[in-house]
Amino acid sequence: MRxxxxxxxxxxxxxxxxxxxxRRFRAYGMAAIAVGIAFVLFLFGTVFxxxxxxxxxxxxxxxxxxxxxxxDPAGNxxxxxxxxxxxxSLVRASLRERFPTVEGRPALRELYGIASSAxxxxxxxxxxADPGLIGQRERLWVLAxxxxxxxxxxxxxxxxxxxERRLSDTQLGQIxxxxxxxxxxxxxxxxxxxxxxxxxxEQAGVRGAVVGSFLTLLITLLLSFPIGVGAAVxxxxxxxxxxxxxxxxxxxxxxxxxxxxxxxxLGLAMFISFFGLPRSAPLVxxxxxxxxxxxxxxxxxxxxxxxxxxxxxxxxLGIGASRWQTVVHHVLPLAMPGVLxxxxxxxxxxxxxxxxxxxxxxxxxxxxxxxxxxDPSTVLPVQVFLWSDLPERGFVERTSGAIIVLLLFLIVxxxxxxxxxxxFEKRW
Amino acid sequence: xxxxxxxxxxVALAVLAFQIGKARSIAVAxxxxxxxxxxxxxxxxxxxxxxWCVLPALAVFxxxxxxxDSVLTRLVLSNMPxxxxxxxxxxxxxxxNDLRNVVAGNVPASMVSDPVRQAASDFLRLQHVAHLSxxxxxxxxxxxxxxWARRRIRPELRARNEYERMIEWALFACSAVAVLTTLxxxxxxxxxxxxxxxxxxxxxxxxxxNWSPQTAIRADQVGSSGAFGAVPLFxxxxxxxxxxxxxxxxxxxxxxxxxxxxxxPRLRRVVKPLLEVLAGVPTVVYGFFxxxxxxxxxxxxxxxxxxxxxxxxxLAAGLVMGIMIIPFVSSLADDMITAVPQSLRDGAYxxxxxxxxxxxxxxxxxxxxxxVGGILLAVSRAIGETMIVVMAAGLAANLTLNPLEAVTTVxxxxxxxxxxDQEFDSPKTLAAFALGLMLFLVTLLLNxxxxxxxxxxxxxxx
Numbered sequence: 087m088r089x090x091x092x093x094x095x096x097x098x099x100x101x102x103x104x105x106x107x108x109r110r111f112r113a114y115g116m117a118a119i120a121v122g123i124a125f126v127l128f129l130f131g132t133v134f135x136x137x138x139x140x141x142x143x144x145x146x147x148x149x150x151x152x153x154x155x156x157x158d159p160a161g162n163x164x165x166x167x168x169x170x171x172x173x174x175s176l177v178r179a180s181l182r183e184r185f186p187t188v189e190g191r192p193a194l195r196e197l198y199g200i201a202s203s204a205x206x207x208x209x210x211x212x213x214x215a216d217p218g219l220i221g222q223r224e225r226l227w228v229l230a231x232x233x234x235x236x237x238x239x240x241x242x243x244x245x246x247x248x249x250e251r252r253l254s255d256t257q258l259g260q261i262x263x264x265x266x267x268x269x270x271x272x273x274x275x276x277x278x279x280x281x282x283x284x285x286x287x288e289q290a291g292v293r294g295a296v297v298g299s300f301l302t303l304l305i306t307l308l309l310s311f312p313i314g315v316g317a318a319v320x321x322x323x324x325x326x327x328x329x330x331x332x333x334x335x336x337x338x339x340x341x342x343x344x345x346x347x348x349x350x351x352l353g354l355a356m357f358i359s360f361f362g363l364p365r366s367a368p369l370v371x372x373x374x375x376x377x378x379x380x381x382x383x384x385x386x387x388x389x390x391x392x393x394x395x396x397x398x399x400x401x402x403l404g405i406g407a408s409r410w411q412t413v414v415h416h417v418l419p420l421a422m423p424g425v426l427x428x429x430x431x432x433x434x435x436x437x438x439x440x441x442x443x444x445x446x447x448x449x450x451x452x453x454x455x456x457x458x459x460x461d462p463s464t465v466l467p468v469q470v471f472l473w474s475d476l477p478e479r480g481f482v483e484r485t486s487g488a489i490i491v492l493l494l495f496l497i498v499x500x501x502x503x504x505x506x507x508x509x510f511e512k513r514w
Numbered sequence: 515x516x517x518x519x520x521x522x523x524x525v526a527l528a529v530l531a532f533q534i535g536k537a538r539s540i541a542v543a544x545x546x547x548x549x550x551x552x553x554x555x556x557x558x559x560x561x562x563x564x565x566w567c568v569l570p571a572l573a574v575f576x577x578x579x580x581x582x583d584s585v586l587t588r589l590v591l592s593n594m595p596x597x598x599x600x601x602x603x604x605x606x607x608x609x610x611n612d613l614r615n616v617v618a619g620n621v622p623a624s625m626v627s628d629p630v631r632q633a634a635s636d637f638l639r640l641q642h643v644a645h646l647s648x649x650x651x652x653x654x655x656x657x658x659x660x661x662w663a664r665r666r667i668r669p670e671l672r673a674r675n676e677y678e679r680m681i682e683w684a685l686f687a688c689s690a691v692a693v694l695t696t697l698x699x700x701x702x703x704x705x706x707x708x709x710x711x712x713x714x715x716x717x718x719x720x721x722x723x724n725w726s727p728q729t730a731i732r733a734d735q736v737g738s739s740g741a742f743g744a745v746p747l748f749x750x751x752x753x754x755x756x757x758x759x760x761x762x763x764x765x766x767x768x769x770x771x772x773x774x775x776x777x778x779p780r781l782r783r784v785v786k787p788l789l790e791v792l793a794g795v796p797t798v799v800y801g802f803f804x805x806x807x808x809x810x811x812x813x814x815x816x817x818x819x820x821x822x823x824x825x826x827x828x829l830a831a832g833l834v835m836g837i838m839i840i841p842f843v844s845s846l847a848d849d850m851i852t853a854v855p856q857s858l859r860d861g862a863y864x865x866x867x868x869x870x871x872x873x874x875x876x877x878x879x880x881x882x883x884x885x886v887g888g889i890l891l892a893v894s895r896a897i898g899e900t901m902i903v904v905m906a907a908g909l910a911a912n913l914t915l916n917p918l919e920a921v922t923t924v925x926x927x928x929x930x931x932x933x934x935d936q937e938f939d940s941p942k943t944l945a946a947f948a949l950g951l952m953l954f955l956v957t958l959l960l961n962x963x964x965x966x967x968x969x970x971x972x973x974x975x976x
Contacts, residue, residue: 115772345898
């Protein structure tokens with residue numbers, strides 16, 4: 087038998103060790119949280135650091151003379167001729183005018199390399215819109231090549247060996263000359279938001295992907311919201327407790343944890359192979375994402391319906407409303423903030439999803455902005471995936487830029503969900 | 515008349531039916547002042563009429579649109595010269611593809627052979643006829659149903675009950691979509707995987723250690739026999755998931771313990787959503803992060819330590835995947851820890867235990883089944899994760915347990931096998947479905963166990 091004093095002694099002897107363990111344990115917890123938050127900051131930091139420069143783009147100013155000899159030798163202003171005319175030589179002529187001393191094919195090719203091939207497209211667009219320009223002179227800003235862009239942004243160092251920086255010493259001299267004449271500078275990159283995809287980094291934009299994402303999400307929302315809320319209402323308010331409803335419940339819980347790529351396999355085998363729907367179409371993407379987000383929406387809607395106190399239902403039923411009237415007139419409106427929050431979160435998840443869409447062919451290289459739900463298109467996250475694979479430096483920046491656009495959409499959606507929840511959710 | 519216009523007309527018919535039904539009910543009641551003699555409100559009669567009118571029309575519409583193209587293709591094909599009809603299956607497929615492209619306007623008619631051009635114009639003509647008759651049949655049935663429903667309207671017709679029963683069925687159908695989805699997944703994957711196992715024995719697939727799915731397109735090509743031993747993929751998947759769990763479980767668990775047991779409510783309110791941001795970031799962003807930042811960083815560190823780290827090492831992919839899973843583990847563990855009754859903690863404190871002793875010896879033990887369940891769910895998520903590994907892990911099937919080397923995973927192979935060329939009968943594409951089946955089964959098993967464990971534990975304290 088140990089006396090109380092002995093026990094106290096033993097406890098006291100161990101105390102400092104135990105307190106040290108306590109402090110250590112606490113430090114582990116704080117360290118874990120610090121590491122987690124550091125990851126968040128690091129992730130966002132790198133993406134924004136790499137991507138913000140995509141908002142600006144190098145433009146070069148050219149004095150272009152719309153030479154009638156070149157664009158309209160026949161002199162009849164025929165729109166069909168104007169479309170196919172050789173605008174590139176106009177751009178080249180204006181560059182030659184600026185650097186009259188440059189001679190010889192290789193040197194000229196380097197000089198021409200300063201402007202993007204988009205410059206001639208821009209001239210074509212202007213002339214076909216207003217044939218009156220022919221024979222006139224105009225000073226305008228056109229896209230510079232992506233190598234120039236990267237150099238201006240400091241991504242290519244002047245001291246790097248000539249063959250590594252993709253710009254020759256003469257080109258650097260020309261760039262410096264243009265800069266000193268104020269004819270080459272970084273301006274807001276509107277092309278990034280108004281263009282579709284392109285093989286040239288300086289011309290590639292997110293518009294096609296944003297529109298594709300929008301169409302896909304529209305289909306998803308139109309299908310998954312009514313079906314999801316309907317299913318939740320049935321399971322919460324109408325379903326008898328029996329085998330079938332149990333089966334449905336277990337099913338929904340399991341579907342919520344099925345890997346998204348499996349939904350892609352389903353979409354490929356069922357919608358494309360069996361029903362013969364077109365590949366790469368937002369319609370199919372929307373169908374697949376509907377199946378993917380349904381469990382999320384159902385689970386969130388059920389929670390919202392469950393939170394409505396039974397007294398509301400009892401009061402409505404007590405004055406003679408039918409079950410359906412109770413639900414439509416009273417329960418559902420009260421649950422709506424929660425239901426909408428769930429729907430927004432489901433949509434945000436669908437917006438960031440890319441794996442199942444790879445399966446149904448939304449990874450094609452598509453330049454045109456889709457005009458309908460049956461047009462081939464891609465979506466923002468898949469565009470990020472496509473660009474991340476390309477070797478050009480310009481695309482690294484654009485990938486981050488596209489990620490920023492994607493994250494902004496997600497932040498807006500999630501913020502809307504938070505506001506909805508805090509503003510309208512009732513505590514009973 | 516395109517199907518979408520027919521759909522709009524059907525909706526218009528529904529609105530009309532509502533008005534007719536409502537007006538009729540008021541009429542049979544003997545005027546707007548006498549609607550009390552009706553069993554239900556006039557609006558209910560309107561809704562019932564609209565439902566009766568639209569449902570058959572929509573059913574016809576759905577079936578018609580679903581089968582129209584295949585029926586038309588068969589009709590057109592039977593009109594083609596015998597020479598085309600007797601083509602072998604694969605060439606016939608090409609021909610049909612041409613036909614579809616011409617019909618859709620993707621390919622100008624001048625670019626295809628004469629019989630195809632003829633068939634395409636036949637197809638378009640038939641399609642026109644089909645659309646017109648669809649409009650006629652669907653709207654006709656709608657009108658007939660409308661008239662029938664209108665005749666049924668009597669004061670004693672229990673319109674509200676009838677229409678509510680229909681609603682209930684519609685709601686049931688909504689919730690049945692979930693079951694149908696599962697059924698669709700199982701059927702489509704099992705069917706395609708079954709075709710795969712018809713050519714490659716299942717034992718070769720499950721136990722073979724050589725994976726090189728490149729099969730020849732022509733029979734006389736060299737290296738025509740692909741090898742479909744999936745063991746390297748399973749090992750690679752497990753390796754990357756293991757790395758991810760080694761990162762995510764301690765970080766997630768300790769964050770959850772700190773947030774639940776130590777943190778002041780204000781800190782908790784700030785930190786918890788901040789950590790959950792990690793769960794909301796699209797996986798493609800993590801993939802990009804792994805490729806551009808973590809991979810090169812690991813390489814530099816490895817070089818400094820004198821280790822050779824592959825550019826697409828399992829470590830980089832697993833590390834980033836672990837970061838993604840942290841909030842998943844931490845929020846589930848947090849739920850489980852806060853669900854432990856306060857009385858257990860108070861008991862431990864009363865015996866003189868310190869906070870950490872209470873957490874380790876009482877709270878965690880009580881919450882263990884739930885935490886294990888949560889970790890199982892996280893493992894299933896790691897196994898099924900696709901974009902991070904597609905971007906950051908390798909393509910070559912290396913059978914290794916060294917996380918510094920490049921390995922490939924099940925999901926990476928599914929993506930590489932199915933993105934790009936699409937012939938639905940080569941073992942190469944079918945192998946993707948076999949892999950998908952394995953993925954589905956394993957994650958399903960993990961989920962079922964996890965949900966069972968979690969549910970069982972929850973019941974204990976409620």
